[in-house]
Amino acid sequence: MKRAAVYGLGIAGQATARSMYERGIDVRVGDDIESQEMSDFADSIDASFTRVDDPRSLKAFLHDVEVLVPAPGISPVHPLIEAAHAHKIAVRSEIDIAYEWEQSRVGGARPILAVTGTDGKTTTTMLTAALLRGTGKRVAEVGNTDLPFIAALDLDVDVFVVECSSFRLEYTQLFRANASVCLNLAPDHLDWHENFENYVAAKQKIWAHCVEGDVAIVPAGNEMICQMAEISGLPTVTFGLTGADYCVQDEALVGPQGHFSDVSNLWRALPHDITNALAACALVLESGLVDRATLATSLHNFIPAHHRIELVMAHDGVCWYDDSKATSPHAALTAIKSFESVVLIAGGRNKDLDLTLLSSEPVRMRGVVAIGDDAVLIENAFKGICEIRSAITMKQAVEQAAGMAKSGDVILLSPGCTSYDWYANYNERGDDFQRCVRDFCSDKSINQGSRQ
Numbered sequence: 001m002k003r004a005a006v007y008g009l010g011i012a013g014q015a016t017a018r019s020m021y022e023r024g025i026d027v028r029v030g031d032d033i034e035s036q037e038m039s040d041f042a043d044s045i046d047a048s049f050t051r052v053d054d055p056r057s058l059k060a061f062l063h064d065v066e067v068l069v070p071a072p073g074i075s076p077v078h079p080l081i082e083a084a085h086a087h088k089i090a091v092r093s094e095i096d097i098a099y100e101w102e103q104s105r106v107g108g109a110r111p112i113l114a115v116t117g118t119d120g121k122t123t124t125t126m127l128t129a130a131l132l133r134g135t136g137k138r139v140a141e142v143g144n145t146d147l148p149f150i151a152a153l154d155l156d157v158d159v160f161v162v163e164c165s166s167f168r169l170e171y172t173q174l175f176r177a178n179a180s181v182c183l184n185l186a187p188d189h190l191d192w193h194e195n196f197e198n199y200v201a202a203k204q205k206i207w208a209h210c211v212e213g214d215v216a217i218v219p220a221g222n223e224m225i226c227q228m229a230e231i232s233g234l235p236t237v238t239f240g241l242t243g244a245d246y247c248v249q250d251e252a253l254v255g256p257q258g259h260f261s262d263v264s265n266l267w268r269a270l271p272h273d274i275t276n277a278l279a280a281c282a283l284v285l286e287s288g289l290v291d292r293a294t295l296a297t298s299l300h301n302f303i304p305a306h307h308r309i310e311l312v313m314a315h316d317g318v319c320w321y322d323d324s325k326a327t328s329p330h331a332a333l334t335a336i337k338s339f340e341s342v343v344l345i346a347g348g349r350n351k352d353l354d355l356t357l358l359s360s361e362p363v364r365m366r367g368v369v370a371i372g373d374d375a376v377l378i379e380n381a382f383k384g385i386c387e388i389r390s391a392i393t394m395k396q397a398v399e400q401a402a403g404m405a406k407s408g409d410v411i412l413l414s415p416g417c418t419s420y421d422w423y424a425n426y427n428e429r430g431d432d433f434q435r436c437v438r439d440f441c442s443d444k445s446i447n448q449g450s451r452q
Helices: 011-021 036-044 053-060 081-085 094-103 123-131 167-169 196-207 222-231 273-286 292-301 329-337 355-359 375-381 394-404 428-452
Strands: 003-007 024-032 047-053 067-070 112-116 140-145 161-164 179-182 213-219 236-239 247-249 252-255 260-264 309-315 318-322 342-347 365-369 387-390 409-412
Touching: 003 011, 003 053, 011 094, 024 036, 036 047, 047 053, 053 081, 067 081, 067 094, 067 167, 081 140, 094 161, 094 167, 112 123, 112 247, 112 273, 112 394, 123 140, 123 161, 123 273, 123 292, 123 409, 167 196, 167 247, 167 318, 167 355, 179 196, 179 222, 179 273, 196 222, 213 222, 213 273, 247 273, 252 273, 260 292, 273 292, 309 428, 318 428, 329 355, 342 394, 355 375, 355 387, 365 394, 375 387, 387 394, 394 409, 394 428, 409 428
Parallel strands: 003 024, 003 067, 024 047, 112 161, 112 179, 140 161, 179 213, 213 236, 318 409, 342 365, 342 409, 365 387
Antiparallel strands: 247 252, 252 260, 309 318
């Protein structure tokens, strides 16, 4: 590779462009917006910057390049991608190029474990890394994380755990892992992939380039994912609560190697926590990187990421949970199923997904507060099922939810939509929710105290 173009200068784009520059590749960078920060970055790597916003600038940007590396948010129908394909320019993701470079590493390539699926990727990636660190291994959690794979190649680590989004898998031509798992599949990012079939095809690429000795880990009973793995020709190992190679027996997590942890020992034991733990254990055991004797301690000490069914506080008999990371109905439904009686705060900006899935557990629903740009879709989904209110701020949503909840209920922010109507990302949304909950409960306690 002598000449490359990197489009989109977020974290992954800048890391890719800098890594190419440091390896002597002639790289140009571009974006559909221009800022002083982007221009300064281009100058720092002696690259030209192009604002790609019309056919002429697009043609100039792609002129005489061999490889285009788009930012994860650039969909296959973007004019730049279509033009690259028309001119026979390879379109590759950051994880694909990082994989290629790692294979030519002096001293040999290090093991790679990979995680994909619609929901649970980040938690399972973090959990897998924690299990590896429990044996003293140095681990880099890369890909759809704060650390791009390509930026971690020069780090002193023993193994990579790659979180593989469909966006990154879409543009892979070489990437593979020693052991990899697809946790689940449900419609998501249809605004990017156009249809569910394209989304599934992108996910399937996690096994498209595997070699003898690799292993595919799949959820027991999921015919779609099992068929995806079978097409690859890889040996498969299953996980699930029951009827799987890695499952729960007599209140313990077990695998072909035997018992490795009691369920009561886990950091938390909601159904999806258990299946995520089983998947992570399968990854590290089937790859031969971890001995099962170390797993119990690591599973007990694991600390998950924020905004994933995170308990904010309990007050007046009501528990408040922040699940802001749930940006699809499938993810939100996982949270809803974790509780018996729920007041749900849901809505935001939909991703062309069917939000009626949220209402498929009617017996659990005490009430719903609809928020955001697509609040009306939430209201329609729950019409005739439970009490519905709406809110135009998170503070108001918290107040409305509290007004519907009874002692023993859970108030759950699990939006089923993206946050981009009100917030920059789901972290901001979750932080705001937690702040509003604490302020509301604090004010309520003060008011109750003043009346006594």
